[in-house]
Amino acid sequence: MSNTMRALQISDITPASEAVLSEVPVPAVKPGWVLVRVRGIGMNHSEWELCHDEIRESYITHPIIPGIEGVGEVVDPSDQPFVSGQKVCMLMGGMGRMWDGSYAEYCLVRADHLFAIPEAACKLSWATLAAIPETFFTAWGSLFECLQLKAGDTLLVRAASCGLGYAALQIAHALGVRTIATTHRERYVELLKSFGANEVVLDSGALADTGVKADKVLELSGPKTLADSLGCLNHGGICCDTGILGGQFVLNGFDPIKDIPNGCYLTGFFSNYPTQEVMDHIFAFVAKHGIEPFVAKVFDFDHLIDALAMQDEGGFQGKLVIVNEQ
Numbered sequence: 054m055s056n057t058m059r060a061l062q063i064s065d066i067t068p069a070s071e072a073v074l075s076e077v078p079v080p081a082v083k084p085g086w087v088l089v090r091v092r093g094i095g096m097n098h099s100e101w102e103l104c105h106d107e108i109r110e111s112y113i114t115h116p117i118i119p120g121i122e123g124v125g126e127v128v129d130p131s132d133q134p135f136v137s138g139q140k141v142c143m144l145m146g147g148m149g150r151m152w153d154g155s156y157a158e159y160c161l162v163r164a165d166h167l168f169a170i171p172e173a174a175c176k177l178s179w180a181t182l183a184a185i186p187e188t189f190f191t192a193w194g195s196l197f198e199c200l201q202l203k204a205g206d207t208l209l210v211r212a213a214s215c216g217l218g219y220a221a222l223q224i225a226h227a228l229g230v231r232t233i234a235t236t237h238r239e240r241y242v243e244l245l246k247s248f249g250a251n252e253v254v255l256d257s258g259a260l261a262d263t264g265v266k267a268d269k270v271l272e273l274s275g276p277k278t279l280a281d282s283l284g285c286l287n288h289g290g291i292c293c294d295t296g297i298l299g300g301q302f303v304l305n306g307f308d309p310i311k312d313i314p315n316g317c318y319l320t321g322f323f324s325n326y327p328t329q330e331v332m333d334h335i336f337a338f339v340a341k342h343g344i345e346p347f348v349a350k351v352f353d354f355d356h357l358i359d360a361l362a363m364q365d366e367g368g369f370q371g372k373l374v375i376v377n378e379q
């Protein structure tokens with residue numbers, strides 16, 4: 054095994070047009086950390102934010118290899134209970150922000166953010182596996198830990214035309230939950246229906262006044278439309294703020310007394326705390342219901358920069374995935 058690897062390493066704002074794969078040292082194994090050969094990378098809006106803005110924040114390590122999630126095979130388990138060759142997934146916990154992430158041939162992963170892929174899921178392709186960890190963990194946590202979703206609920210997914218939105222619709226559909234999806238683009242209406250949305254609403258930003266009502270709201274647009282989403286809740290309903298696609302990160306002028314309807318609840322989900330137990334549930338659920346994650350395009354690792362360019366350009370739906378099977 055070579056002492057060097059190819060990786061995307063950034064120090065400042067880096068659009069795809071300025072990104073290059075460079076040769077960097079393979080990270081040295083240390084106690085509590087596991088060396089993984091990266092086989093699949095799921096791309097997220099989060100990395101786009103890092104490359105275009107967040108990289109200048111003081112809590113980001115400089116330089117940094119982006120990538121908040123990945124799948125691969127253990128190369129060196131260090132002092133941890135994994136075995137060489139075992140298929141694993143990794144996500145969050147500062148990955149790709151505080152410590153080097155998955156946009157590389159190898160990744161040294163903090164052991165509490167590394168999870169075994171259950172036997173039943175190991176037969177899935179690297180491309181399919183790569184589309185699962187962060188997107189499905191976030192959808193799962195938002196729907197079950199936060200929204201306590203159950204059959205019989207009506208679920209509103211606000212700004213559903215994103216990777217996370219499609220995953221949430223797939224999970225809810227498998228449970229038989231009635232779903233209303235919103236999108237800011239008319240061209241995604243039929244696509245959202247094909248992923249299980251029972252109804253699709255073109256989102257003007259003001260839904261509450263149009264009579265849209267739901268027991269649970271998954272808010273992916275975020276603070277920009279949160280007060281309006283709360284206004285869509287039925288009595289006893291819950292709204293979970295999970296996304297920031299509206300481009301507004303915090304709430305200003307929010308009046309909890311008036312903006313949270315009486316008897317309704319507001320919660321938020323942060324995907325920073327995955328566990329093996331939850332990842333096992335997710336892989337089992339995906340297998341049981343034959344869910345195929347919505348992959349927009351699969352790139353070979355040699356073409357990672359092309360994947361970044363496609364993300365910068367936008368105008369596609371589903372998850373961009375990079376695989377490295379060499």
Ligand SMILES: NC(=O)c1ccc[n+]([C@@H]2O[C@H](COP(=O)([O-])OP(=O)(O)OC[C@H]3O[C@@H](n4cnc5c(N)ncnc54)[C@H](OP(=O)(O)O)[C@@H]3O)[C@@H](O)[C@H]2O)c1
Nearest residue numbers: 097098191212214215216217295296297298322323324368
């Ligand atoms: N809370 C957490 O821990 C957590 C975890 C994961 C993700 N998230 C958040 O969840 C959201 C979705 O993430 P993702 O990775 O699934 O995104 P993604 O698949 O990369 O989708 C991003 C795309 O969504 C589209 N979009 C849909 N509705 C939009 C709207 N109302 N305003 C603007 N753009 C809209 C935009 O494309 P078009 O303009 O072409 O339609 C945008 O390029 C992001 O805000 C992300 O930060 C949060």
